[in-house]
Amino acid sequence: MFSKRLGIMAIIVAVSYSIVSAAERSIPKPLPGHPGNIFLAGEDVAVEIPDDGIGEWKIVDYDGKVLREGRGAGRVELGRLPVGYYALVGEGSDTKERKPLSIGVLAPLKAPTPETSPVACDVGMAWSYTEKEMPTVANLCTLAGLNWVRDRFSWKDLEPSPGRLSERGRYDVSAEVQEGAGLKVLQVNHNTPPWAWEWAYDQRGRFPPDLRDAYNFYRRVAQRWRGKILAIEPWNEADAWDFGYHTGSEIATMQKASYLGLKAGNPTLIVGQNALSALRRPTTLGDFHANRAWPYFDTFNFHTYDPFFNYPGWGAAFRAVSAGRPMWLTEVNKPVPLDKTDKFREPTRENLRAQADRLMIIYALSFHEGSDMTFFFYLPEFGKDLQFGLLRPDFTPRPGFLTLAAVGRLLADARPLGRLNVEDQNLHVYAFRAKPDGQIRTVLVAWKDEQPAALNLPVEPIAVYDVLGRETAARKSLELSNSPVTLVLAEGDAAKLDLVPPPQKPDWLDGKPSPVVVQCLLPKKRVELDKSAYRIVRGKTERVPIYVYNFGTEPAEVRLSVKGPESWDASLAESIGIAPGAREMLPLSISVPPAAEEIETIIIEADCGSAGEAVLSMRFLPK
Missing domain, CATH: 2.60.40 (Immunoglobulin-like)
Known part of the structure; x- marks a missing residue:
C-alpha cells in the first residue's frame, strides 16, 4: 500500500509539472495601459469616465463606500487604492441604462505561481477572444495566479479534409500566447468533421465511426502543438445529449484510440480522460469502468455544476472510477442569474457578490473532495439566462475575478x-x-x-x-x-x-495500453442513454458489428473470447490477424430469449500476444 501511495503522488507531481513545462515563470506585472482597469496594490489607479452623457457620478468600493464623486466624462486619478473591487455609479444607473465600469486592484504576487498549484480556469481563449486580445487575457490570468488554463478547438477547423491540417491560425496563436505567458494549456475538442461522418450510423455530433480517423488526427495535432499544449482532452462531455449521446463503452473505446494517437504524436503529452459530464449516471460510469480504460488516460477528467451539498456525492462517484489517477475537474461553476431588466444583462449587485462567494467555496470543496486541478468555468462573458463569466467583454472585472486572484495567491499549491x-x-x-x-x-x-x-x-x-x-x-x-x-x-x-481527514485517494489500478482496440458500432437510435445500453430485439438472433483495430507498428494475431449471460447465446470468430493500421469487422451473433427483460452485459476479451490484452464490455437492453 505504501509503495502504491508513493506511485500515485509521483504521478500527480509529474502530471502537474508535465515533462515538458511551460515557459519559465516570473512574477507578472500588468500590461501598459492596464487593460480592464486591473491594477496591483501600490500602483496609481486612473480610469477614464466615458463620454456617454453621464452627469454626476460616484466611485464606490465593494461595500458601497464612496471614494470619489464628480461630474462629466474624463480621466480620474484615484491614487493608490487598497486591494478590492470598485465600481462607477452614475446618472442612469437606477434605470440600468449605463454600461458597467469597474476597477480591480489585486495583491501583487510575491512568488511565481507554483508549477504544481491546483488553481486553474477554463478560459476558452481561441473561441472567445481575437488574436489581438489574447495577450491581454493571458496577462490577466497570470496576475490571478493561475497555473493551468483550458482552451477550446474544433476538429473540423483543424482538419477540414482527411489528412490535411489547416494552416497556422487562431488555435496556434492562442497556444503560443498562453504558453509564452507561462501558463500551462489544456485543450479540448468538441466535434467530428463532416467528412468523417457515416450517415448510415447517424454519427453527426458523435465520435467518428472509424477510430483510425481519431487516431491519425490526434497524432498530427500532438506533433503540431508539442511544447505549446501540454494536455489534451479528446472530447467534451460525451455522455451528455449535447455532445454525442454516447454510452460508457463508446466513451472508453474512443479514449483508447485517441490516447494511442496522442502518445504516438507526443509521448510526453498529458492525455486526459475525455471529460465526463456533471450527470454522473451510475450506469455510464460503471459501463465505462468495465471497459478497463484506465491505462489510456493520465488524468481522470470530469465536470460538475452541482449544488454544494452534492459535492461528496460526485466526489465518491468519480473517485470510484478514476483508477487512482489524478482527478482534474475541468469545468465547475454554480452560475448566477442575469438581470433581464438590465440593458447589458449584468447580474444584480447581490448576485455579483454571490458569484464571488461561490467561487471561493467551489475551489475549497473541490480540493477537499480530491480534485488535483480545478478549472473554474468560465473566464469570459458567457450565458443566456445565467452568467458564468468573470470578465466582461471589455475585460473589466466582476468581483469574482478578484476572488479568483485571491484563490490563486492564498491557495497556491493547496493540498x-x-x-x-x-x-x-x-x-x-x-x-x-x-x-x-x-x-x-x-x-x-x-x-x-x-x-x-x-x-x-x-x-x-x-x-x-x-x-x-x-x-x-x-x-x-x-x-x-x-x-x-x-x-x-x-x-x-x-x-x-x-x-x-479528506476522502482517501483510491488505489492505483495497474494496466498497460494495448495497440489493439475493439469497438462496437451501432447507430445512435439504438442507444438508451440513461441506461448506457444498446437496444436489442428479444426472441431473435442479431449480428452486431464489432471492429478490431491495430494501431501498432507490427502485425497482431488476436485470439477472441466472448462472455455473456447463460440464457443468451453470443458468439464471435475465435481469432483474427490484423495488419498495422488496419481494422477488421467481425459480426457478433447474439440470440436473446423471448422472455428476456433485464439489461445484460456481453464482454469480448482479446489476447493479443506481445501486443497485450484488450477488452470491450457492452450493455444490451431487450425490447
Whole structure:
C-alpha cells in the first residue's frame, strides 16, 4: 500500500509539472495601459469616465463606500487604492441604462505561481477572444495566479479534409500566447468533421465511426502543438445529449484510440480522460469502468455544476472510477442569474457578490473532495439566462475575478488536510497545506450557511482575508457569514486543529495500453442513454458489428473470447490477424430469449500476444 501511495503522488507531481513545462515563470506585472482597469496594490489607479452623457457620478468600493464623486466624462486619478473591487455609479444607473465600469486592484504576487498549484480556469481563449486580445487575457490570468488554463478547438477547423491540417491560425496563436505567458494549456475538442461522418450510423455530433480517423488526427495535432499544449482532452462531455449521446463503452473505446494517437504524436503529452459530464449516471460510469480504460488516460477528467451539498456525492462517484489517477475537474461553476431588466444583462449587485462567494467555496470543496486541478468555468462573458463569466467583454472585472486572484495567491499549491470537526453542520472550515506568497502555511477557508456564527480557533492566525483577498483583522475568534474568509496560519498549526481527514485517494489500478482496440458500432437510435445500453430485439438472433483495430507498428494475431449471460447465446470468430493500421469487422451473433427483460452485459476479451490484452464490455437492453 505504501509503495502504491508513493506511485500515485509521483504521478500527480509529474502530471502537474508535465515533462515538458511551460515557459519559465516570473512574477507578472500588468500590461501598459492596464487593460480592464486591473491594477496591483501600490500602483496609481486612473480610469477614464466615458463620454456617454453621464452627469454626476460616484466611485464606490465593494461595500458601497464612496471614494470619489464628480461630474462629466474624463480621466480620474484615484491614487493608490487598497486591494478590492470598485465600481462607477452614475446618472442612469437606477434605470440600468449605463454600461458597467469597474476597477480591480489585486495583491501583487510575491512568488511565481507554483508549477504544481491546483488553481486553474477554463478560459476558452481561441473561441472567445481575437488574436489581438489574447495577450491581454493571458496577462490577466497570470496576475490571478493561475497555473493551468483550458482552451477550446474544433476538429473540423483543424482538419477540414482527411489528412490535411489547416494552416497556422487562431488555435496556434492562442497556444503560443498562453504558453509564452507561462501558463500551462489544456485543450479540448468538441466535434467530428463532416467528412468523417457515416450517415448510415447517424454519427453527426458523435465520435467518428472509424477510430483510425481519431487516431491519425490526434497524432498530427500532438506533433503540431508539442511544447505549446501540454494536455489534451479528446472530447467534451460525451455522455451528455449535447455532445454525442454516447454510452460508457463508446466513451472508453474512443479514449483508447485517441490516447494511442496522442502518445504516438507526443509521448510526453498529458492525455486526459475525455471529460465526463456533471450527470454522473451510475450506469455510464460503471459501463465505462468495465471497459478497463484506465491505462489510456493520465488524468481522470470530469465536470460538475452541482449544488454544494452534492459535492461528496460526485466526489465518491468519480473517485470510484478514476483508477487512482489524478482527478482534474475541468469545468465547475454554480452560475448566477442575469438581470433581464438590465440593458447589458449584468447580474444584480447581490448576485455579483454571490458569484464571488461561490467561487471561493467551489475551489475549497473541490480540493477537499480530491480534485488535483480545478478549472473554474468560465473566464469570459458567457450565458443566456445565467452568467458564468468573470470578465466582461471589455475585460473589466466582476468581483469574482478578484476572488479568483485571491484563490490563486492564498491557495497556491493547496493540498487538502481535512475539515474542522464541528457540531454545527452549517459551519464549514476546510484546511489546506498551501503556499500563500511563496511561504508554506496552513490555510483555512471558512464560511457559515444561514445565520452568522462565531468560529473560535485554538491558535492566532497570521492573517485573515475576505472573499476578495482584502486583509482584515486577524483574531482567534471570528464571526463567519455566508461570504467565505481565508485564514493563514503557521505551517505547524494544522496539528492543533481537530480535523476530519479528506476522502482517501483510491488505489492505483495497474494496466498497460494495448495497440489493439475493439469497438462496437451501432447507430445512435439504438442507444438508451440513461441506461448506457444498446437496444436489442428479444426472441431473435442479431449480428452486431464489432471492429478490431491495430494501431501498432507490427502485425497482431488476436485470439477472441466472448462472455455473456447463460440464457443468451453470443458468439464471435475465435481469432483474427490484423495488419498495422488496419481494422477488421467481425459480426457478433447474439440470440436473446423471448422472455428476456433485464439489461445484460456481453464482454469480448482479446489476447493479443506481445501486443497485450484488450477488452470491450457492452450493455444490451431487450425490447
